[in-house]
Amino acid sequence: MKFTCTQENLNKALALVSHVASRSATLPILNNVLLEVKNGLINLNSTNLEIGINTNLRGKVEKEGSFTVQAKLLADYINLLPKENVEIELKDQTLYVKSKNQETYVKGLDANDFPVIPEVEKGEPLVVKSADLRQALNQVMFAVTLDESRPEISGVLFLINKTALVLVGTDSYRLAEKKITFINPATEEKQIIVPLRTLQELSRILNEVEGSETNIYVNDSQILFSLNGEVELISRLIEGQYPDYQQIIPTEFKSQIKIRVDELIRAIKSVSLFCKPGINDVKFSFLSHKKELVISAANSGVGENTVTLPIDISGNDNEVVFNYRYFLDGLNNLGSAEATIEMVNDSAPGVVKPAGQDSYLYIVMPIRQ
Numbered sequence: 001m002k003f004t005c006t007q008e009n010l011n012k013a014l015a016l017v018s019h020v021a022s023r024s025a026t027l028p029i030l031n032n033v034l035l036e037v038k039n040g041l042i043n044l045n046s047t048n049l050e051i052g053i054n055t056n057l058r059g060k061v062e063k064e065g066s067f068t069v070q071a072k073l074l075a076d077y078i079n080l081l082p083k084e085n086v087e088i089e090l091k092d093q094t095l096y097v098k099s100k101n102q103e104t105y106v107k108g109l110d111a112n113d114f115p116v117i118p119e120v121e122k123g124e125p126l127v128v129k130s131a132d133l134r135q136a137l138n139q140v141m142f143a144v145t146l147d148e149s150r151p152e153i154s155g156v157l158f159l160i161n162k163t164a165l166v167l168v169g170t171d172s173y174r175l176a177e178k179k180i181t182f183i184n185p186a187t188e189e190k191q192i193i194v195p196l197r198t199l200q201e202l203s204r205i206l207n208e209v210e211g212s213e214t215n216i217y218v219n220d221s222q223i224l225f226s227l228n229g230e231v232e233l234i235s236r237l238i239e240g241q242y243p244d245y246q247q248i249i250p251t252e253f254k255s256q257i258k259i260r261v262d263e264l265i266r267a268i269k270s271v272s273l274f275c276k277p278g279i280n281d282v283k284f285s286f287l288s289h290k291k292e293l294v295i296s297a298a299n300s301g302v303g304e305n306t307v308t309l310p311i312d313i314s315g316n317d318n319e320v321v322f323n324y325r326y327f328l329d330g331l332n333n334l335g336s337a338e339a340t341i342e343m344v345n346d347s348a349p350g351v352v353k354p355a356g357q358d359s360y361l362y363i364v365m366p367i368r369q
Contacts (some may be wrong), residue, residue: 001037001065001090004059007081007099010088013044013057014075016208016231020201032068033075034114035088035095037061042266045117046071052117052196055207055231069095069108069176076126079103105293120224120234125215127183130227133214134206136178137199139333139360144196145171152240155193160218162186168245174326175245176333183213191322193242194223198235205231215221236358248349253342255286255318257293257311258355261339264293265331267307271297272324274305280325282365286311286318286343297324320346321367327352332363 017033024030034045042057067090077097078086087098095106137156146154150172159166162185167178184240202225206214211228225233268282275281275297286296293311298304320343327350331339336354343350352362 002063003059003061004087005059007083007086011078013055014261016055017044017046017053018071018075020051020053021046029109029113034068036066037064052234066111068114069106120217120222130214132180136180136205139178140167140169140176141175143174144169155195155238157242158192161189175364179359193238227360250344255315255343258343259311267295268324271295271305274299280323281321282324283321285358288313288317318343328366
């Protein structure tokens with residue numbers, strides 16, 4: 001194996017794939033990145049047996065071959081090289097790396113021992129705008145928690161219908177739902193659960209790879225995300241049945257308000273200084289006759305604080321106590337200057353939406369007094 005490429009291209013490719021390489025004591029080769037030169041192409045691969053990443057590298061190929069070396073070591077070293085051409089050559093099970101004024105060699109492991117990353121058959125892809133997918137992930141992932149006792153909610157539900165992809169995340173205390181439109185209609189409807197760690201990795205890649213579209217391929221047990229044909233991320237799916245979350249979304253409301261998000265965030269942060277530690281309880285009082293929202297918290301050992309905000313309100317007076325951290329999470333991910341908040345009573349979930357939009361909603365359970 002022998003090829004030459006620029007430091008910038010190699011550095012970018014290693015940054016993409018090295019992150020998923022696991023620190024495994026039982027299977028050391030999982031710490032490695034696979035460099036493979038075949039059919040005139042340079043490929044870099046890494047896997048932790050649950051997630052696999054493959055990316056292409058532009059460069060001049062002189063000799064085909066493959067080898068694996070420690071991903072973090074190679075990535076850190078290449079990152080420190082000057083922005084000049086880098087020559088990579090495999091000789092006697094040792095990887096030689098040459099640049100303008102440096103030459104080093106790196107020991108590694110035979111490529112034949114590297115785990116085979118299963119392939120997903122590429123039929124008709126589901127195509128979404130990368131910017132839409134990036135935003136959707138940010139608006140949903142924060143509501144998911146890694147819960148080994150409930151693996152079915154340790155990922156994000158992908159509801160695939162003919163025209164849209166619906167992403168849902170929950171930790172049973174709050175829930176986020178985001179809808180994005182497909183560029184091309186889906187050929188069949190299905191629902192799958194994608195692991196949170198997979199989507200965290202995908203979000204990172206979307207922030208680093210330029211491109212307008214992402215192709216998604218799904219089979220019974222795996223999902224593949226392809227970005228511009230340059231980077232591919234493959235992952236297993238979570239088995240199990242996702243909870244019927246539609247049942248907890250209120251269909252009727254007693255109170256509805258519209259309010260500026262920045263003002264509400266500032267008020268909640270101020271009041272939260274006086275809430276009970278560990279409970280994070282903040283009271284929201286919707287006063288229809290005064291067109292006011294009163295936010296308050298009290299702690300016998302510290303004091304109390306009350307903030308009153310003017311609001312547009314329809315419906316009845318209402319009062320509810322929320323965990324302020326959960327409520328702020330929703331507000332910080334709305335992506336809107338104004339929020340609509342809908343309430344039934346002090347024991348029903350509150351619904352937060354971007355004002356005038358129906359593509360996103362956030363539900364938070366109240367703290368029962």
